[in-house]
Amino acid sequence: MAKEQGQSGKTGILLYSAWFVSLVAMLGSLYFSEVQGFIPCELCWYQRIAMYPLVLILGIATFTNDTKAPRYVLPLSLLGGSISVLHYLEQKIPGFGGFKPCVNGVPCSSEYINWAGFITIPFLALIAFVLITVTMLLLAFRESRS
Known part of the structure; x- marks a missing residue:
């Protein structure tokens, strides 16, 4: 019984952390x-589309202690992380220029x-997606072993 409670507590910590x-990424x-008045570019919107549902999905998964959360969280976090990498490369590598240049609004x-010369908004989003992905992989690994 104590082992089950320990496993459940660790699952809850992973879900709550993700x-x-x-939530912090969405509020940020x-x-x-x-507040700051920064107009999101097209890739920022795509990252938001991947992040915002995670707040609701992970909130429900945390409340219900859903150990199957990685099945539906990982696709969104991996997609959002990929968009963040693309966006960061477009910002930091001259000439990378994206596959579809932004023609309307903010480039x-x-x-x-x-x-610090490297932390941009897409980098912050990437960190959030990576943290969520790692917690979900740890949860999936933990559940596969039990």
């Missing part, structure tokens, strides 16, 4: 756009923030 990261993106190569 949910917390998604809203802060940048609504995807613009950098609203550039902390």
Whole structure:
């Protein structure tokens, strides 16, 4: 019985951690756009499309202690992370220029923030997607062993 409670507690911590990261990422993106007035580019919108549902999905999974969460969280986190990598490369590698240049609104190569010379908004999103992916992989590994 104690072993089951320990396993359940570790599952809950992983789910709660992933949910917390998604919530902070969503609130951070809203802060940048609504408070700071940074207009999201097209790739930023795609990253939001991948992140925002994770707040609800991971919130429900945390509340219900759903150990099957990696099945439906990983596709979104991997897709969002891939978009973040593409966006970051477009910002940091001159001439990378994306496969479809942004023609309306803010160019995807613009950098609203550039902390320490490498931390941009897509980099922050990538960190969030990576953290969520790692927690879901740990949860899936833990569940496959039990």
